[in-house]
Amino acid sequence: MADDPLADLTALAGRVGGLSASRGVTLGTVESCTGGLVGHLITEIPGSSAYYLGGFVTYSDAQKRDAVGVGEDVLAAHGAVSAQVAMAMAVGGRRRTGADLAVSVTGIAGPEGGTAQKPVGLTYVAAATADGTEVRRFVWDGARSDNKRRSAGAALELLVDLLERAEIATGTGS
Numbered sequence: 001m002a003d004d005p006l007a008d009l010t011a012l013a014g015r016v017g018g019l020s021a022s023r024g025v026t027l028g029t030v031e032s033c034t035g036g037l038v039g040h041l042i043t044e045i046p047g048s049s050a051y052y053l054g055g056f057v058t059y060s061d062a063q064k065r066d067a068v069g070v071g072e073d074v075l076a077a078h079g080a081v082s083a084q085v086a087m088a089m090a091v092g093g094r095r096r097t098g099a100d101l102a103v104s105v106t107g108i109a110g111p112e113g114g115t116a117q118k119p120v121g122l123t124y125v126a127a128a129t130a131d132g133t134e135v136r137r138f139v140w141d142g143a144r145s146d147n148k149r150r151s152a153g154a155a156l157e158l159l160v161d162l163l164e165r166a167e168i169a170t171g172t173g174s
């Protein structure tokens with residue numbers, strides 16, 4: 001049997017889980033180009049129900065608006081694959097799940113859909129806490145599945161970074 005292509009990501013999700021559980025921080029996810037992969041990885045960890053409240057797969061603009069409250073004005077001004085939409089997705093996901101910390105991912109997994117301004121592989125990952133948001137930009141150069149895995153890994157790494165470096169207010173997700 002071939003090696004599990006998600007093994008490293010599952011281990012990273014285990015770090016997220018250990019940090020979340022030890023700090024009493026609840027998590028939520030909002031995903032577009034990863035199609036639920038981040039939530040899948042988090043729930044691969046036994047006991048994840050203690051800290052993972054749930055998430056949304058908002059693949060369409062309509063779902064970004066309706067499910068997590070991304071403003072039509074933000075979508076129109078910046079496009080679905082933008083730092084602004086990633087931050088709005090994270091804020092909306094945090095609000096809608098009641099989580100202490102929410103992470104979002106939006107991007108162009110490929111192989112089609114890119115432009116000169118927004119190439120295939122462009123991905124934004126954002127996180128929201130009670131204290132604000134953080135967003136990171138990436139441009140992956142792999143095939144679709146690789147870009148999705150790398151984006152999910154970036155989301156988990158952002159969660160680890162936030163959980164390791166900051167005090168996150170708990171019980172304030174709404």
